[in-house]
Amino acid sequence: MLTLRQIEVIRAIMITGTIAGAAKLLSVSAPGISRLMKHTERTLRLKLFERRHGRYIPTPEANDIFEQINGVYKKVDDLHYTLARIERGGEIELRLGSVPSICHVMVPRAIERLRRKHPDLRIDINILKIEEALDYLLLGKGEIAAMSYKLDHPGIDFMPLAMGELLCIVPDSHELAGRACLSAREIVRHELIGIDPNDPYGRVMSEIFSRQGLAYDMRIKARFGTTVCSLVRAGLGIAIIDQFTVAHGSMQGITAIPIEEPTEFQTYVAIKNDKAPSLYAETFVSLLREEMNAVVSPRLRASAKALEKITSG
Known part of the structure; x- marks a missing residue:
């Protein structure tokens, strides 16, 4: 031999x-x-x-x-x-989906790093509404989806992605723009632009008011965070939005201000549970998690890591 x-x-x-x-x-x-x-x-x-x-x-x-x-x-x-x-990544295509709040800033940053690792990889990105994500995965249209909410479905696994917080956004010229922090009571005194309370982020937003018995009125509602930011920039009011949409100064003309009350939320990556993720999907999720955790507070980053250990264990 x-x-x-x-x-x-x-x-x-x-x-x-x-x-x-x-x-x-x-x-x-x-x-x-x-x-x-x-x-x-x-x-x-x-x-x-x-x-x-x-x-x-x-x-x-x-x-x-x-x-x-x-x-x-x-x-x-x-x-x-x-x-x-x-x-x-030659002759291979990674198909992924994401809700708009994560796709606006975080996904492109992760994709840029993914392409550096696999320069020939083809990538197909779909912006999904939450209710579209299940069909996207179950029908095999894509391999993974970044989500702002965890759904209950026997065919889909949800893995923690990153924790985030909501922020109050105002036009740069607004009287509140110089504030280091705002309370819910101060926010409701102003014209509010918002996301539907049935949306995951909308529910978190409504809870900060309902816990204190504060009435609020949203004269303008929009489905996507980028639209909300444009409305605020146009001077039509102030708004509460997730931090990932406005990360890295992606929205010019608005100022993002922390909120005193707790506004934490958890994001997830969803994958069909009868198929192992590809090398490229796993790498993308890892890079996306790094990008998202890089913009959150150390406290939330620690909480996210603890949840990830519990879920993976």
Whole structure:
């Protein structure tokens, strides 16, 4: 039985015709090659080379072996090519979905880092409403979905992504723009633009008022956070929105202000539970989690890690 090292040495000698050449090709010492070759011939009880004029000439038996060895190396080369193609993401498409609040800033930042790791990877991104996410995954339209809410479905697994907080946003020129923090009582005194209370973020928003018995009136409601930001920037009121939509100063013309009351919420990544995630999906989720955790407070980051351990355990 030949070892892979012996096969490698036999091939190197046949290619170069000398022990010194084989040693150089394999970046090892010539005496080591010579000893291994002699040991191989003794083990096989077969003469593989004859020495003529300082060169190693393969015997007919060695030529037969060499043909098989080249077949092995062709398979190895094919394997290396396949691994390199997988690493670069060639001829592969990652299909992912996300709710708008996560897709606006966080997803592009994670995608940029993912493409650096796998430059040939094709990516298809779908912006989903919450109620669309289940069909998106169950019908195989996409592999994963970043969610602002955890649904209950036997065919879908929900893994914690990151915890976040809501912020109050006002126009840069607004009288509240210089404040370091705002209370719910102060917020309701102003014209409110909001997200529907039936939306996950809308529920968190309504709870900060209902806990204190505060009445509020939203003259303008919008489904997506980017629309809410545009309405605020136009001077139509102030609003409460998730921090991921306005992360990294993505919305010019508005100021984001922390809220005194607790406004934490948990985000998730959803995946169909009858199929293992691809390398690219796992890497994307890891990068997205890093990007989202980078903009939250250390306290929330610690809470998110604790929840992730409990869920994975």
